[in-house]
Amino acid sequence: MTTEVPGKLSPGRTTLAARVRDLIEAVVLAEDDPPGLLDAAARIEEVTESLRARRRESPRLLVQADTVGRLSANNPVEGPGNPLAPPLSRIRVDVDGMRAEVTFTAVHEGPPERVHGGWVAAVLDHAVGRAVAAAGHPAMTASLTVDYHEGTPYGVPLEVEARFARRDGRKVYAIANISSGGTITATASAILVLFTGPVPG
Numbered sequence: 292m293t294t295e296v297p298g299k300l301s302p303g304r305t306t307l308a309a310r311v312r313d314l315i316e317a318v319v320l321a322e323d324d325p326p327g328l329l330d331a332a333a334r335i336e337e338v339t340e341s342l343r344a345r346r347r348e349s350p351r352l353l354v355q356a357d358t359v360g361r362l363s364a365n366n367p368v369e370g371p372g373n374p375l376a377p378p379l380s381r382i383r384v385d386v387d388g389m390r391a392e393v394t395f396t397a398v399h400e401g402p403p404e405r406v407h408g409g410w411v412a413a414v415l416d417h418a419v420g421r422a423v424a425a426a427g428h429p430a431m432t433a434s435l436t437v438d439y440h441e442g443t444p445y446g447v448p449l450e451v452e453a454r455f456a457r458r459d460g461r462k463v464y465a466i467a468n469i470s471s472g473g474t475i476t477a478t479a480s481a482i483l484v485l486f487t488g489p490v491p492g
């Protein structure tokens with residue numbers, strides 16, 4: 292059975308994360324005007340201090356996500372609560388794997404007008420983790436091999452797909468790809484190792 296994510300998360304938190312994401316992009320693209328930049332920095336520092344005054348102990352923010360159970364909405368790839376996360380959207384998971392959308396921005400630029408390969412790998416790593424968990428084999432990535440076939444564009448929605456392939460004892464094999472407008476730009480194959488204890492969120 293396919294389950295739609297996200298789960299329940301306070302709108303204030305997702306809105307704040309979205310605004311900070313916008314802020315990061317604005318910072319990266321801001322013209323070099325030293326007084327203006329210093330003034331902005333001072334105003335941002337004020338907001339940071341007001342949030343810091345209400346600091347929680349752990350970054351983990353568990354919400355009911357899907358068949359895997361309670362997961363952290365602050366996950367740095369998928370989590371809508373984390374401004375660092377692109378994040379993932381339109382997530383669909385089932386026993387065969389997961390599909391999702393992701394839109395990178397100029398913040399993620401590596402090669403000119405293309406997404407940094409580390410970010411592509413992060414999304415693929417996350418996707419294989421999601422896929423094997425959805426297939427009933429929650430595991431951590433031990434090995435991830437990424438092939439970059441073409442530059443991955445930012446500013447457009449990309450499709451992410453990952454599938455559980457097979458299990459051999461504690462080793463779980465999975466594959467994933469990321470595509471733009473039907474063209475696969477990167478593929479990954481992964482070996483994950485089953486968790487022996489409780490699955491962290």
Ligand SMILES: CCCCCCCCCCCCCCCC(=O)SCCNC(=O)CCNC(=O)[C@H](O)C(C)(C)COP(=O)(O)OP(=O)(O)OC[C@H]1O[C@@H](n2cnc3c(N)ncnc32)[C@H](O)[C@@H]1OP(=O)(O)O
Pocket residue numbers: 296297298299300354355356362363364365366369370371416417418419420421424431432433434460461462482484492
């Ligand atoms: C609103 C909603 C929001 C929702 C929000 C969603 C959040 C949803 C999160 C879910 C999705 C997260 C997905 C994140 C994906 C990561 O980011 S995972 C994090 C990165 N990975 C790590 O940190 C792992 C670090 N490595 C380790 O901890 C340990 O090496 C491992 C992987 C646990 C394995 O250690 P171990 O348990 O001691 O196992 P070990 O006996 O060494 O090996 C077991 C088997 O694996 C094999 N193996 C081990 N390493 C390798 C290797 N590198 N290559 C090949 N084989 C290997 C061994 O040869 C052995 O094989 P067999 O002898 O059984 O045939």
